[in-house]
Amino acid sequence: MTIQFNDETFYGDFTFKNSDWAIKRFPFPFHEDSYMYSVNMEPHKSYRPGSVFERTFDVDEHYVSEMKDRARVLANDPLRCQSLPHMTLAGWDLVELIMEAKAAEYPDLFELHKDGNRWRWVNKPLGIDDTFTFLDESTLPYGPMEYITRQTQGDFAVLDQRDDNLWMDAGMVTTQADWSLDFDIGMNFFEWHAPVPKAHEMGIFVRALKFLLNIQQGQPARRLNWTMTINPLLDTSPENYHKWGVMKQGLTRENIGDKQHLRVELQTFFRLPRSNALVFPIRCYLISFNDLVKVPKWARRLHRVIRDLPEELAAYKGFIDNRPLMVEWLSQFDDGSPTSDGIWPDDD
Amino acid sequence: MSAGTAKLNVTVAEVKPVNDLVTRFKFVRTGGGDLPTFSGGAHTVVEMQDGDITRLNAYSLMSNPADRGAYTISVRRDDQGRGGSRFMHTKVKEGMEMVISNPVNLFSLDLRAKKHLMLAGGIGITPFMAQMHQLSMMGGHFELHYAVRTASLGTYARELSERYPGKVHIYHDDQNEAIDLNTLLANQPLGTHVYVCGPKGMINWVHATAEEMGWPREAVHSEEFLAPASGKPFEVKCAVSNKIVQVGEHQSLLEALEAAGIDAPYLCRGGACGQCETNVIGYDGKFLHYDHWLTDEQKAGGKHIMPCVSRFEGKTLVLDR
Numbered sequence: 001m002t003i004q005f006n007d008e009t010f011y012g013d014f015t016f017k018n019s020d021w022a023i024k025r026f027p028f029p030f031h032e033d034s035y036m037y038s039v040n041m042e043p044h045k046s047y048r049p050g051s052v053f054e055r056t057f058d059v060d061e062h063y064v065s066e067m068k069d070r071a072r073v074l075a076n077d078p079l080r081c082q083s084l085p086h087m088t089l090a091g092w093d094l095v096e097l098i099m100e101a102k103a104a105e106y107p108d109l110f111e112l113h114k115d116g117n118r119w120r121w122v123n124k125p126l127g128i129d130d131t132f133t134f135l136d137e138s139t140l141p142y143g144p145m146e147y148i149t150r151q152t153q154g155d156f157a158v159l160d161q162r163d164d165n166l167w168m169d170a171g172m173v174t175t176q177a178d179w180s181l182d183f184d185i186g187m188n189f190f191e192w193h194a195p196v197p198k199a200h201e202m203g204i205f206v207r208a209l210k211f212l213l214n215i216q217q218g219q220p221a222r223r224l225n226w227t228m229t230i231n232p233l234l235d236t237s238p239e240n241y242h243k244w245g246v247m248k249q250g251l252t253r254e255n256i257g258d259k260q261h262l263r264v265e266l267q268t269f270f271r272l273p274r275s276n277a278l279v280f281p282i283r284c285y286l287i288s289f290n291d292l293v294k295v296p297k298w299a300r301r302l303h304r305v306i307r308d309l310p311e312e313l314a315a316y317k318g319f320i321d322n323r324p325l326m327v328e329w330l331s332q333f334d335d336g337s338p339t340s341d342g343i344w345p346d347d348d
Numbered sequence: 349m350s351a352g353t354a355k356l357n358v359t360v361a362e363v364k365p366v367n368d369l370v371t372r373f374k375f376v377r378t379g380g381g382d383l384p385t386f387s388g389g390a391h392t393v394v395e396m397q398d399g400d401i402t403r404l405n406a407y408s409l410m411s412n413p414a415d416r417g418a419y420t421i422s423v424r425r426d427d428q429g430r431g432g433s434r435f436m437h438t439k440v441k442e443g444m445e446m447v448i449s450n451p452v453n454l455f456s457l458d459l460r461a462k463k464h465l466m467l468a469g470g471i472g473i474t475p476f477m478a479q480m481h482q483l484s485m486m487g488g489h490f491e492l493h494y495a496v497r498t499a500s501l502g503t504y505a506r507e508l509s510e511r512y513p514g515k516v517h518i519y520h521d522d523q524n525e526a527i528d529l530n531t532l533l534a535n536q537p538l539g540t541h542v543y544v545c546g547p548k549g550m551i552n553w554v555h556a557t558a559e560e561m562g563w564p565r566e567a568v569h570s571e572e573f574l575a576p577a578s579g580k581p582f583e584v585k586c587a588v589s590n591k592i593v594q595v596g597e598h599q600s601l602l603e604a605l606e607a608a609g610i611d612a613p614y615l616c617r618g619g620a621c622g623q624c625e626t627n628v629i630g631y632d633g634k635f636l637h638y639d640h641w642l643t644d645e646q647k648a649g650g651k652h653i654m655p656c657v658s659r660f661e662g663k664t665l666v667l668d669r
Contacts, residue, residue, distance in 0.1 A: 276389075
């Protein structure tokens with residue numbers, strides 16, 4: 001196999017770590033020295049071999065351990081995966097989308113063999129070899145969306161499209177930045193975005209919704225979003241805030257490089273063909289400050305972005321109390337020299 | 349993003365006259381292979397090279413969405429139209445290579461519905477044919493009421509009655525048969541959604557009747573693609589591309605922009621989807637708004653135009669393109 005999968009944890013002893021390969025391909029989200037919301041969508045086309053933008057669904061060294069973490073979270077809280085009855089067809093669409101993409105783009109890891117509606121799916125990293133009937137739920141161990149998203153990194157919001165709006169009617173959400181599927185299920189686009197500051201006044205959501213409603217088959221889109229997380233914790237859910245919220249209090253000058261992580265979401269959007277629903281995979285990438293500052297450009301830029309971020313954004317993203325410490329620590333890597341445009345490291 | 353949707357290269361596999369007005373076309377992927385799956389109610393935009401003119405017309409896909417081997421559409425000849433349907437009827441032959449768009453669905457089923465009540469008029473039958481395929485495969489509950497002019501012009505009426513016994517009701521205008529909409533709507537189970545596709549008058553009638561009878565707005569769905577109206581020629585200044593564009597009598601504003609090499613977005617090309625909405629920078633004259641997208645307020649405001657179907661009469665029009 002081409003990828004060496006890590007054996008690591010995202011809770012408890014937190015043995016998660018990024019290899020040099022993973023650091024170099026990390027999706028650093030800031031293309032300039034400041035940050036403000038924008039719709040910032042681009043076509044989800046294969047871009048920059050080796051980067052997280054190369055494949056339809058990126059698979060990396062964390063795959064196997066992330067899927068174990070998902071199973072653990074689901075065992076404790078089955079409501080992290082929900083699908084309203086009318087969304088089953090969209091689940092099958094997602095099965096097809098992911099299986100076809102992974103089998104074509106990672107032929108050494110995944111295989112899909114079709115004989116009419118009789119499909120055989122081989123997932124070598126997870127040791128799965130299942131044969132089932134496409135569109136027949138009784139032939140899979142879970143519902144179709146749950147089945148395939150237990151085998152795919154990232155959270156998945158499956159949105160029904162009707163009445164010129166999008167509705168959060170299904171999802172698999174175990175690696176979220178402090179939002180809850182169980183709370184949002186059945187809400188429309190404006191309802192589930194209600195807590196976001198500033199963007200409503202800026203008209204961002206009206207424009208974003210219009211864009212999303214018009215996403216067409218065969219023309220997926222993507223964007224990056226980001227926040228901060230203490231410890232490499234995938235499951236920063238409201239349901240478990242009592243467990244992870246307290247971790248924000250133990251940050252010191254000595255442990256910040258190790259504990260503070262930049263959390264980046266690669267968000268993609270696909271029209272699903274049979275159901276006309278939209279699937280919104282939200283893939284989480286974590287990097288510790290210590291690893292991030294190994295790229296000098298990123299270290300300088302992150303210092304400037306965090307230092308100059310508007311108060312309400314720092315508060316909404318949940319790191320306002322730790323911001324002074326973050327800025328102070330990052331400042332030692334910022335000599336004030338200019339940074340080049342774009343998100344990529346300078347060294348290539 | 350560029351205009352329209354991703355394109356598919358197809359070959360015409362069959363041209364089949366269905367009756368005096370309607371011809372069916374079957375497309376397969378040029379060079380073989382599967383076409384994308386679609387959902388019932390989707391359309392494709394067919395590109396027609398008619399001499400110097402590129403025509404782009406949207407047609408509902410009527411084949412079984414699960415059949416990825418071929419797409420079929422049915423085209424009603426409109427002798428008063430601008431020439432797209434005439435081109436399809438007279439120029440398109442078996443074996444011809446054409447370009448069509450990926451499927452786009454602006455008339456999709458509400459899959460929450462306990463029952464789907466479909467009302468079709470004339471060629472408006474086509475999106476329902478794909479939807480009925482889809483629903484019968486999923487075990488969905490549906491019923492079709494289909495108004496046709498005469499039995500001989502009742503496109504697919506007999507096939508549908510045979511394919512879905514007990515679920516298809518045909519009404520012939522020439523025998524003074526009409527859908528008794530009030531009774532029909534009054535007798536639907538809770539959770540029914542109504543879909544209508546047909547002439548404008550029929551669509552308005554269904555919406556108005558359903559509203560009068562207290563049906564929720566969200567439970568009534570319609571699709572009507574307008575053909576762009578012809579009109580007096582006019583001139584447009586495009587501020588972004590710094591071009592002056594002449595719009596001909598039988599040309600839409602969108603077609604004129606495209607012919608001038610201006611990248612203008614679109615999806616339905618029929619005034620329904622909103623994708624081509626364009627900001628007006630300045631004007632001296634009168635807008636002829638024909639779309640279903642802009643609100644009456646927006647139409648009166650003079651700040652927006654839908655170039656796929658709407659026109660302008662007057663001295664100057666400056667667009668943000």
